[in-house]
Amino acid sequence: MKKTVKDARIKSASEELAVMIINVVAIVPYGKVVSYGQVAAMAGLPKHARLVGRVLSHMDEDSEIPWHRVINSQGRISLTRLDDHGYNVQQARLLSEGVAIVNGKVSFKTFGWTGA
DNA sequence: GATCAGGCTCTAA
DNA sequence: ATTAGAGCCTGAT
Numbered sequence: 001m002k003k004t005v006k007d008a009r010i011k012s013a014s015e016e017l018a019v020m021i022i023n024v025v026a027i028v029p030y031g032k033v034v035s036y037g038q039v040a041a042m043a044g045l046p047k048h049a050r051l052v053g054r055v056l057s058h059m060d061e062d063s064e065i066p067w068h069r070v071i072n073s074q075g076r077i078s079l080t081r082l083d084d085h086g087y088n089v090q091q092a093r094l095l096s097e098g099v100a101i102v103n104g105k106v107s108f109k110t111f112g113w114t115g116a
Numbered sequence: 117g118a119t120c121a122g123g124c125t126c127t128a129a
Numbered sequence: 130a131t132t133a134g135a136g137c138c139t140g141a142t
Contacts, residue, residue: 014125036138047123053137054126070137078137086137 017045018055025056028069031097032113033106035073042115053078061089068093069113075105 020043028034034042036049045051056067068090072078079087091101099111 017125037140040138045124047139048125049138050123050136051125051138055137057137067137072137073139080137083137090137 017043017048017051018058020044021048021052021055022065025052025065025067025070027116028066028113030066031099031111033069033071033075033094033099033108033111034113035075035108036070036078037073038115039070069097069099071106075108077104 021039024039024043025034036052039052040046040048043052052070056065056070059065059067071090077087077090079090094101094106099106
């Protein structure tokens with residue numbers, strides 16, 4: 001997990017917080033998903049769901065961090081604003097892990113990871 | 117669903 | 130240093 005830190009390379013975003021978040025995201029098992037708020041909570045940062053998103057947005061596709069396993073509380077991918085590419089990548093990755101996306105949504109009931 | 121308000125950080129001026 | 134705008138959010142109208 002030290003590599004995650006190095007891999008992070010967050011521009012600013014209080015590295016400490018970023019690291020905590022990344023460490024949590026890094027342990028999300030294959031084929032499972034979690035929400036931003038969940039990650040924040042697990043990282044010990046109750047109301048920082050948004051920060052989680054910000055941190056992840058700084059990651060490269062190349063990163064070993066499974067950022068694609070993090071979606072919003074509605075089970076949707078929170079990228080469809082002006083970012084089609086990111087959305088497609090995330091969706092493709094999830095599908096390749098066996099995570100079903102029905103009508104643009106993932107079922108937390110089936111694929112949700114409730115912590116370690 | 118769509119909208120609103122709450123909440124917290126980042127960036128730029 | 131202060132202010133204002135914006136963001137991969139959430140839970141409640």
